[in-house]
Amino acid sequence: MMGRIESLGMIQSACWRELERAAHDRGHEWHHVAVATAHDGGADVRTMALREVNEHDNRLAFFTDSRSPKVAQVLACPQAALLFWSAALGWQLRLKVRLTTVTDGPQVAARWEQLRHTSAAADYLSPVPPGSPLQGLDPQRADRGHFAVIQARVQSIDWLELHPTGHRRAVFDEHGMRWVCP
Ligand SMILES: Cc1cc2nc3c(=O)[nH]c(=O)nc-3n(C[C@H](O)[C@H](O)[C@H](O)COP(=O)(O)O)c2cc1C
Incomplete structure (x- = not known):
């Protein structure tokens, strides 16, 4: 566990870092x-x-298969939460985010171009959607991917530090930054 950071601004920066x-x-x-x-x-x-993480735009990004059930869920209800825990840092982060799935356009093309010759490309080339029963499947892969990018716009960060000398918790959102009870 690293030394304790005292200022809220520095804690917020450290979270993004x-x-x-x-x-x-x-x-x-x-x-x-x-x-x-x-x-x-x-x-x-x-x-x-x-x-991907972009502090300037307040955004994170994930990659997925556009046919996966989560993509339909995100379309119907974009509000989501992300949970991170690091034993090394002693930090939990709970992020409230708004998700958007991007399935085509330059953003997706550029990322697919970087991925397509790597082993990770296979994750997006299955001929059937994730979650389909495996029995009786044709193992041949489709010749084009179902690669999609899920963008997460961060609305709030709830930071919790577990520490032997006392736990601390702070929230960073549209109302600013503040200490709260752990
Ligand atoms: C270590 C690990 C990493 C994973 N990373 C991803 C990922 O980056 N994108 C993704 O779509 N699914 C990923 N998965 C699979 C998902 O957890 C999930 O099983 C799958 O996407 C289907 O989810 P859904 O039914 O909610 O759409 C990962 C699973 C594990 C165990």
Whole structure:
């Protein structure tokens, strides 16, 4: 666990800095995120890899298969929550986000171009959607991908630090930054 940061502004910056590191470092505990969505009066959650972080635009990005059930859920209900925990930092982050799925256009094309010759491309080339029963499937892959980008606009960050000398919690949102009870 690193030394404690005292100012709220520096904590907010450190959160974004760690998120940026996590997007590029598969070993970072925040590289894999729990993404929770709501649908039809119910809720769902799944692990996703954090791919991009842009503090300036207040955005994160994930990659997915455009046919996966979460894409329809996001269209029906864009409000979502992201959950990160790092034992190394002693930090939990809970982000309220608004999700948008982008399936075509220059943003998607540019990212697909970077991915298409890597082993990760196979994740988006299956001829059947994620969640389909496996029995009786033709194993041949489709010749074009179903790659999509899920953009997450961050609305609030709830930061919790667990520490032997006392836990701390702070919220960063449209009302500003403030300490709250852990
Ligand atoms: C370590 C790990 C990383 C994953 N990363 C992604 C990802 O980046 N994008 C994705 O769509 N699914 C990812 N998945 C699979 C999802 O958790 C989920 O099983 C799948 O996307 C179907 O979710 P849905 O039914 O909610 O659409 C990952 C799963 C694990 C265990």
